[in-house]
Amino acid sequence: MRIGFSVPQFGPFADPDRTAAMCTALEALGCHSLWVADRLLAPLVSPDGYPGGKPMPVRYATHLDPLLALGLxxxxxxxxxxxxxxxxxxxxxxxxxxxxxxxxxxxSRGRLDVGLGLGWMREEYQAAGIPWQGRGARLEETLDVLDAVWRSDTVAHTGPLWTIPESTVLPKPLQGPRPPVLLGGFTPPALERVGRRADGWLGASMPLPWFDGLWAVAAEAAERAGRDPAGLRRVFRVNPEVTTAEADPAETHRTGTVRQICDHLRAMCRAGSDEVLVDLQLTTESPEQFLDLAAEFMAELAGPSPDRPPLR
Structure with missing residues (x-):
């Protein structure tokens, strides 16, 4: 199992100096990866569709640009x-x-993983001037253009939405033939797209029967496309609600003690390339609290190893 954390970029962590210092500290804990998220705005009238059926967290209204935060x-x-x-x-x-x-x-000297999704908030699409309808087809053509730019010496593309004349587009990424592309989503069409053309899935901590059903869609799509499902990466995000008392076992995919949440993540990670992404921005208030809780998750998920003493 690989272990990742969120790049601090929302709410009280939306400060460039703080973000940079915390990323350095998170790397020192021994984690494998750091991940940004993406928000444009927070409507004053609560939007429909927030994952989990709860109101959108207020601190998402304060955010750093994801690509610039990755640069930090x-x-x-x-x-x-x-x-x-x-x-x-x-x-x-x-x-x-x-x-x-x-x-x-x-x-980053070849350390980038490109994780793409469609989002869930209509208001953001409206503000960005992008139509809500046809998102899947727009993503398919976006992937076509990315591949053309990254894989081809002479770049050209003609599609329903974009046309690129024969051109030189340099430089190319350090990673060849391109950086890994992982796709998010929790619907059968999204998982079918993962299996057909992505390097992996950006999933979430969820009840195991739901996970098994979704992953079966990706695996079958990969096989139909002549690809090996075992070669697809899986990254499971959790925005944990950490409690001191043990929670209902049916809720430990998102709520419970650190050990309960980690036990569920371990049950989901069934391949050596599987990864967890622990986002602590909604459950902590300060850099110190964030890093202390990150150390607890590292200690529970990784445990002692010959190369790393137990974290305390």
């Missing part, structure tokens, strides 16, 4: 992988997105 994380660290979980892929033209992601891969 890249310069503040040396070893950890750096990813987006998830970057809303449709809010900028894919050629512009490819340029930014290429630059991040170069800044």
């Amino acid at each position: 994380a890249a310069t503040a660290t040396e070893r950890v992988r750096l990813g987006s979980s998830t970057l809303n892929a449709l809010w900028q033209p894919p050629l512009v997105l490819a340029r930014a992601l290429t630059t991040l891969d170069l800044i």
Whole structure:
């Protein structure tokens, strides 16, 4: 199991100096990766559709740009992988997105994981001037453009939404043939797309029967496309509500003691390449509290090893 944490970028953590220092400290804990998220706005009238059926957290109204926050994380660290979980892929033209992601891969010296999703909030699409309808087809063409830019010496694309004349687009990413692309989503079409054309899935901590059903869709799609499902990565995000008393076992995919939450994550991680992403921005109030809780999760998930003493 690999262990990742959120890049501090929301609410009280939306401060560039604080973000950089905390990323350095998180890397020192021995984690494998750091991940940014993506928000544009927080409507004053609570939007429908927030995952989990709860109101959208107020602190999402204060946020750092995800790509610039990844740049901060890249310069503040040396070893950890750096990813987006998830970057809303449709809010900028894919050629512009490819340029930014290429630059991040170069800044990080080849440590970038490109995590893309469609988001869930109609209001953000309206504010960005992007149609809500047709999101799946727009994402498919976005992936086509990214591949054309990253894989081809001469870049050209003609599609329903974008046209790129034969052009030179340099530099290329440090990682070849391109940075890994992981896709988010929790519907059968989203998982089918993961299996058909992504390097992995940005999932979430969830009840095991739900997880098994969704992953079966991706695995079957991969096999139909002539791909090996075992080669797909899986990253499971959890925004934990940490309690001191043990919670209902049916809720430990999101609520409970550190040990309960970690036990559920261990049950989900069935392959050596599986990874957990622990986002502590909604459950902590200060850098000290964030890093202390991150150390608890590291100690519980990783345990002692010959190369790392137990974390305290």
